[in-house]
Amino acid sequence: MNSSHSPLAAARVAGAKRSREVSIADIARVAGVSHTTVSRALRDSPLISEETRKRIQQLALEMGYTPNAIAQSLQTRRTNTIGLAVTSIADPFLSEVVRGIEEVARSAGLSVFLSATHNDPEQEIAVIETFHRRRVDGILVASSRMTGEYKQRLDQIRIPTVLINSQAESQYELLHWVAVDDVLGARLAVEHLLALGHRAIGYVGTSSRPRSCRQRLEGYRAALADAGLTPREEWVTMMRAEEASPQEDVLCGRRALQRLLDAGVTAVFCQNDMMAIGLLMACYRRGIAVPRELSVAGFDDIEMASCIIPPLTTVRQPRLELGRLAMQVLLDLLHEQEGHNHVLTPTLVVRESTAPPLASSDALPPSTTTE
Amino acid sequence: MNSSHSPLAAARVAGAKRSREVSIADIARVAGVSHTTVSRALRDSPLISEETRKRIQQLALEMGYTPNAIAQSLQTRRTNTIGLAVTSIADPFLSEVVRGIEEVARSAGLSVFLSATHNDPEQEIAVIETFHRRRVDGILVASSRMTGEYKQRLDQIRIPTVLINSQAESQYELLHWVAVDDVLGARLAVEHLLALGHRAIGYVGTSSRPRSCRQRLEGYRAALADAGLTPREEWVTMMRAEEASPQEDVLCGRRALQRLLDAGVTAVFCQNDMMAIGLLMACYRRGIAVPRELSVAGFDDIEMASCIIPPLTTVRQPRLELGRLAMQVLLDLLHEQEGHNHVLTPTLVVRESTAPPLASSDALPPSTTTE
DNA sequence: ACTGCTAATGCACACGTGTGCAAACATCCA
DNA sequence: TGGATGTTTGCACACGTGTGCATTAGCAGT
Numbered sequence: 001m002n003s004s005h006s007p008l009a010a011a012r013v014a015g016a017k018r019s020r021e022v023s024i025a026d027i028a029r030v031a032g033v034s035h036t037t038v039s040r041a042l043r044d045s046p047l048i049s050e051e052t053r054k055r056i057q058q059l060a061l062e063m064g065y066t067p068n069a070i071a072q073s074l075q076t077r078r079t080n081t082i083g084l085a086v087t088s089i090a091d092p093f094l095s096e097v098v099r100g101i102e103e104v105a106r107s108a109g110l111s112v113f114l115s116a117t118h119n120d121p122e123q124e125i126a127v128i129e130t131f132h133r134r135r136v137d138g139i140l141v142a143s144s145r146m147t148g149e150y151k152q153r154l155d156q157i158r159i160p161t162v163l164i165n166s167q168a169e170s171q172y173e174l175l176h177w178v179a180v181d182d183v184l185g186a187r188l189a190v191e192h193l194l195a196l197g198h199r200a201i202g203y204v205g206t207s208s209r210p211r212s213c214r215q216r217l218e219g220y221r222a223a224l225a226d227a228g229l230t231p232r233e234e235w236v237t238m239m240r241a242e243e244a245s246p247q248e249d250v251l252c253g254r255r256a257l258q259r260l261l262d263a264g265v266t267a268v269f270c271q272n273d274m275m276a277i278g279l280l281m282a283c284y285r286r287g288i289a290v291p292r293e294l295s296v297a298g299f300d301d302i303e304m305a306s307c308i309i310p311p312l313t314t315v316r317q318p319r320l321e322l323g324r325l326a327m328q329v330l331l332d333l334l335h336e337q338e339g340h341n342h343v344l345t346p347t348l349v350v351r352e353s354t355a356p357p358l359a360s361s362d363a364l365p366p367s368t369t370t371e
Numbered sequence: 372m373n374s375s376h377s378p379l380a381a382a383r384v385a386g387a388k389r390s391r392e393v394s395i396a397d398i399a400r401v402a403g404v405s406h407t408t409v410s411r412a413l414r415d416s417p418l419i420s421e422e423t424r425k426r427i428q429q430l431a432l433e434m435g436y437t438p439n440a441i442a443q444s445l446q447t448r449r450t451n452t453i454g455l456a457v458t459s460i461a462d463p464f465l466s467e468v469v470r471g472i473e474e475v476a477r478s479a480g481l482s483v484f485l486s487a488t489h490n491d492p493e494q495e496i497a498v499i500e501t502f503h504r505r506r507v508d509g510i511l512v513a514s515s516r517m518t519g520e521y522k523q524r525l526d527q528i529r530i531p532t533v534l535i536n537s538q539a540e541s542q543y544e545l546l547h548w549v550a551v552d553d554v555l556g557a558r559l560a561v562e563h564l565l566a567l568g569h570r571a572i573g574y575v576g577t578s579s580r581p582r583s584c585r586q587r588l589e590g591y592r593a594a595l596a597d598a599g600l601t602p603r604e605e606w607v608t609m610m611r612a613e614e615a616s617p618q619e620d621v622l623c624g625r626r627a628l629q630r631l632l633d634a635g636v637t638a639v640f641c642q643n644d645m646m647a648i649g650l651l652m653a654c655y656r657r658g659i660a661v662p663r664e665l666s667v668a669g670f671d672d673i674e675m676a677s678c679i680i681p682p683l684t685t686v687r688q689p690r691l692e693l694g695r696l697a698m699q700v701l702l703d704l705l706h707e708q709e710g711h712n713h714v715l716t717p718t719l720v721v722r723e724s725t726a727p728p729l730a731s732s733d734a735l736p737p738s739t740t741t742e
Numbered sequence: 743a744c745t746g747c748t749a750a751t752g753c754a755c756a757c758g759t760g761t762g763c764a765a766a767c768a769t770c771c772a
Numbered sequence: 773t774g775g776a777t778g779t780t781t782g783c784a785c786a787c788g789t790g791t792g793c794a795t796t797a798g799c800a801g802t
Contacts, residue, residue: 021506023788034752039790049750064527069504070450071788073441074757081505084485089470092674095461102460102487111501114455114485116473130482133440134452135392156435246674277678284680303463303617307648309655309680394758405782410760420780442758445787 022065031059042067073135082138082330083113083131085124087244092302093272093319094142097164100323101140108331110137117144119208119244124150132157138330143167143244145210151175160333164326167211176339178326182212185315185346186219186269189297192313192348193267194227197356198295201235202265204256204275206249208241213271216299220269234263239275246274253278257286266357267295273305273314280308280353291355301349311351318344393436402430413438444506453509453701454484454502456495458615463673464643464690465513468535471694472511479702481508488515490579490615495521503528509701514538514615516581522546531704535697538582547710549697553583556686556717557590557640560668563684563719564638565598568727569666572606573636575627575646577620579612584642587670591640605634610646617645624649628657637728638666644676644685651679651724662726672720682722689715 024038031038033052041048041056048056073079082105086094098114105112113136117124124144131139139154142164151168154161154175163177193201203220205213217236224231237259239252253275260268260279270276276298283290290296290310298305301316325342333339395409402409404423412419412427413436419427444450453476457465469485476483484507488495495515502510510525513535522539525532525546534548564572574591576584588607595602608630610623624646631639631650641647647669654661661667661681669676672687696713704710 020787025788035789036752036791037750039788040751043790047750052750066500066503066528068445068506068788070441070444070506071757072790074439074445074759074787075789075791077757079441089473090466090674092463092466095463095466098485099460099487102485106486111484111486111505113482114469114473115477115482116470129437132437134482135439135441157437250678280680281678303461304675304678307621307652307675307679309651392758396758406759407761407782407784408780410758411781414760418780423780439758442787443760445757445789446759446761448787 021068022063023068024065027056027060027063027065030063031056077135079135079137080109081111081113081134081136082140082327083115083127083134083136084140084142085115085117085127085131085144086142087117087119087144088246089114089116091143091244091246092274092304093300093317095303096319097142097323097326100320100325101327104324104327104331108327119145119242121145121150125153128153128157132159137334138162140164140326140330141166143209160330160339162326162330162333162339164322165212167209176329176333176341178322178329178342178344180317180322180344180346182215182346183219183222185299185317186216187223188346188348189269189299189313189315190220190223191226192350193269193295193297193354194223196267196295196354198267199229199357200263200265200267201231202260202263202268203231203236203271204239204253204260204268204279205236205271206239206241206244206252206275208244208248209271213238216269216271232263234259235265237263249274250278250281253280254282257282257288261288265294267297267354269297269299271299273298273300273302273312276312276314276353277304277308280310280312291353293358295354295357297354305349306351310353313351313354314349316347316349318346392439393434394439395436398427398431398434398436401434402427448506450506450508451480452482452484452505452507453511453698454486454498454505454507455511455513456486456488456498456502456515457513458488458490458515459617460485460487462514462615462617463645463675464671464688466674467690468513468694468697471691471696472698473694475695475698475702479698490516490613492516492521496524499524499528503530508705509533511535511697511701512537514580531701531710533697533701533704533710535693536583538580547700547704547712549693549700549713549715551688551693551715551717553586553717554590554593556670556688557587558594559717559719560640560670560684560686561591561594562597563721564640564666564668564725565594567638567666567725569638570600570728571634571636571638572602573631573634573639574602574607574642575610575624575631575639575650576607576642577610577612577623577646579615579619580642584609587640587642603634605630606636608634620645621649621652624651625653628653632659636665638668638725640668640670642670644669644671644673644683647683647685647724648675648679651681651683662724664729666725666728668725676720677722681724684722684725685720687718687720689717 025035028035028038038056041053042060102112115127117127139159139161145167161175163175165179166177203217205217237256239256241248241252257279276296279296280290283294288294298312298314301314305312305314322344329339396406399406399409409427412424413431473483486498488498510530510532516538532546534546536550537548574588576588608627610627612619612623628650647667650667651661654665659665669683669685672685676683676685700710
């Protein structure tokens, strides 16, 4: 009958330095009931009388009780946690995707572990390993190359997984995925350039994202073919890259300009916006007017695309939607429902980096079906 | 003596559908020892003989054992987890900061929970609450306003916390922080404009980040004062905003142009790069040449600043460093060491959006110390 | 008063891991 | 051979929460 006047004061004193948090056992002791009753009362179990429940909930509040999610997870075998692996956190394409994911996850009561893989197979495996150790309920992987070992790993641990715009060349039936139609997107961009009157249209891609590069190249080729054109070999410039970082992409675009000019193109379709921006910068440096002398189109429609001068014509990926949908599919899987794969439709956003070619541009001999 | 030929096969069968993961108890059973021995062997305890340890580690590998971090956390009272609260995930300023944080965290064996608060007090509290429930070892808060209730909450739960570029007007001695010197940064930018010959220099700020706005305004005023100038009231345009999102900032910049032109300034210093970019876009629309007719300087040096045309003169915040350092301070706190607060020094990055004013610009009467 | 029924509560165990302490065993020395 | 010392192992408990089952209390009906 000396110290603690109220449970509240007791909690304060207990939490003075670095001591334990208030547990249901503590509440039980104060309330004079078993920890079982407290547990049930806090979870609104119908087994507990209205009166007891109210009393205990009030007490929990006064004592500053915060449930221990760790202990709950151990018991229920659910952590209400997901792992999100991205290639690069600073990737402007991913920012909105991650935003969509976190938004949906949080409204479903899930917390998100974020980890970067830097497009490096070894780190990818380490990240998955960590997620597994932490017993996440599900995993999302964005824009990753999927090396064989990685896939094998994911396969073994049997955690529901959804891939977003996977760069793996082969799909695996065990994994689910959400992606944007790259072939269609590329078609839209190239058809736009064709409609403006361009005939010599270049392509710039990078080896750091092999799948989207291949698919977009395919769309590019298909659009040209439909117009009765076959691209010259030198129109297609493939840049070597490893890291898949924005800086690297800009550099690729910048370095590609000379080769494209040498190839004599009047328009360029870039694998993504960052490369297009690199290209624009190089044009600015060399005094080449865009779009008057050279038309440039990108892919992704990142924030920057609309902020740059001239505003970039590009293919819009519904990035926020992509993230939301991926998380939604994962939620379905977590609820033991069947998960469906989705292909989202990109749209063309015409801005000011594309225009009809200069009349002089047909100094270049038209390269129609040389086949 | 019927089914499982090897521990490996046994594990495979066990993990067939949705059954339990392999635990140390399982390994113990197979190895014919107690779970205690397995626990010690896997942790390289000196209590275990070399031979037993090797045997058990080998067995663990074969059985596909992955330690349960949840159970470990419950026992050791450490989750090796931190919570990172940001205002907006898509904020280009934060991308590099988050990258630095995750990098250091991961190399220290910590996983990162990411959550967005949208600059909303209610959500901020909810996020902190969740972090607490999950028993994170530490918390990082980036660019947040710190409402009283929020602070009180953080204060109660006594989890080591580090603030990054906090927007709270008052600092609390309990919390640690890392920040960039806003006053100095603003000085650098404005002194640069002064050195170019500008006398009528405008400022654009937003109410969504009150502290950095106030500090940068202070630096702006100080630089002008040192040059013997007092800014006219209409040179300082304050935009109302709530969300603290990039889109919102761009809009603020865009809408500020007219007011600045009316005020007759020849150069503008913006609270951040996104606002400067909005301003540039507005200039582009109105056919105002930057930097010939109007000089524009920003703050932050986000990726976009160097990619835009014209490349933006701005004040560089060491963003990656900021993230790394904040995480480092948090690590110190986690290791029971004293945490030190840090003020980082920004630097001026002169690019191409600033130039001397047109000769005609002094049609505007010089407004020297009207005081 | 006894039975049968419902409502409310507690016991005991589970989840998977770490660790203090005791016990068993081996080794060495006198 | 006995005792001292050192090495290796296991028992039992702890961490905080959830839940099946038994137990108790309360109440109505005969």
